[in-house]
Amino acid sequence: MEVFFLGTGGGRFATITQKRKTAGLRILSGRVNLHIDPGPGALVYSIQAGLDPRKVRAVLITHAHPDHCNDGEVMVEAMTGGAIKKQGYLVCAKSVLRGNEVCDPAVSRYHQGLPREIAELSSGGRFEFEGVKVQAVKAVHYDPDTVGFKVFLPGGESLGYTSDAEYFEGMGAEYQGVDLLILCTMRPRGSPLKWHMSVDDAVKVLEEAHPKQAVLTHFGMRMLTENMPELEAEYVEKTTGIPTVSAYDGMRLKVEREKEKRDLTSFF
Numbered sequence: 001m002e003v004f005f006l007g008t009g010g011g012r013f014a015t016i017t018q019k020r021k022t023a024g025l026r027i028l029s030g031r032v033n034l035h036i037d038p039g040p041g042a043l044v045y046s047i048q049a050g051l052d053p054r055k056v057r058a059v060l061i062t063h064a065h066p067d068h069c070n071d072g073e074v075m076v077e078a079m080t081g082g083a084i085k086k087q088g089y090l091v092c093a094k095s096v097l098r099g100n101e102v103c104d105p106a107v108s109r110y111h112q113g114l115p116r117e118i119a120e121l122s123s124g125g126r127f128e129f130e131g132v133k134v135q136a137v138k139a140v141h142y143d144p145d146t147v148g149f150k151v152f153l154p155g156g157e158s159l160g161y162t163s164d165a166e167y168f169e170g171m172g173a174e175y176q177g178v179d180l181l182i183l184c185t186m187r188p189r190g191s192p193l194k195w196h197m198s199v200d201d202a203v204k205v206l207e208e209a210h211p212k213q214a215v216l217t218h219f220g221m222r223m224l225t226e227n228m229p230e231l232e233a234e235y236v237e238k239t240t241g242i243p244t245v246s247a248y249d250g251m252r253l254k255v256e257r258e259k260e261k262r263d264l265t266s267f268f
């Protein structure tokens with residue numbers, strides 16, 4: 001499994017300044033080609049990175065905030081060969097499709113009609129396609145329909161992605177056993193923010209989840225000063241004993257099931 005970090009910024013200010021890109025994650029493994037959380041720039045930076053968005057087989061969206069869903073519609077257009085072939089899957093939270101009391105739908109009815117199948121998932125919900133299993137995980141966030149994802153690939157690799165969520169007791173237990181846990185860690189140590197995760201929270205999640213390795217991403221402005229993401233990852237690794245890195249735009253992470261090799265190379 002390879003994970004391409006097309007964007008590692010998050011929150012309003014990192015997004016509107018593009019201090020870090022906000023294009024989401026691409027997961028590749030054999031024939032598997034998934035895009036998770038296509039924020040602003042997902043289409044552009046996919047193409048720039050040489051990852052043809054027309055080859056995406058599924059678009060996964062955790063909630064209806066722009067830094068996660070903004071490019072969802074154009075990614076669906078690409079996935080369906082320009083709205084011509086009824087193919088691919090859209091897997092997302094209810095708010096993304098139908099809105100709720102605080103969010104409007106993020107993918108239009110027109111675009112919802114394009115993929116081969118749509119899965120609306122709430123916490124605990126599962127969907128399987130082409131040998132890929134996706135499970136939605138509880139997330140506490142101010143879009144109340146937000147979910148995290150656990151993804152199990154046909155080759156046996158697995159990953160967890162917390163999305164935006166504030167810590168609650170037992171959150172990490174939901175991700176137990178994944179090979180790679182990707183944490184949306186908006187804030188550094190000592191800087192909590194309601195509805196979001198700080199590095200202190202990431203430590204708590206990792207101590208419960210015990211993944212084989214962890215990546216911090218989705219950094220807000222306060223995190224993006226003085227090489228803080230790298231220092232924070234060192235702290236997390238030292239504290240939890242779990243190999244941890246902070247993602248950077250263009251980072252490519254290879255996760256091998258057996259040998260658990262780590263290979264970091266830049267592709268921009």
Ligand SMILES: [Zn+2]
Binds near residue numbers: 065068218
């Ligand atoms: Zn976010």
Ligand SMILES: [Zn+2]
Binds near residue numbers: 063065141164
């Ligand atoms: Zn959000």
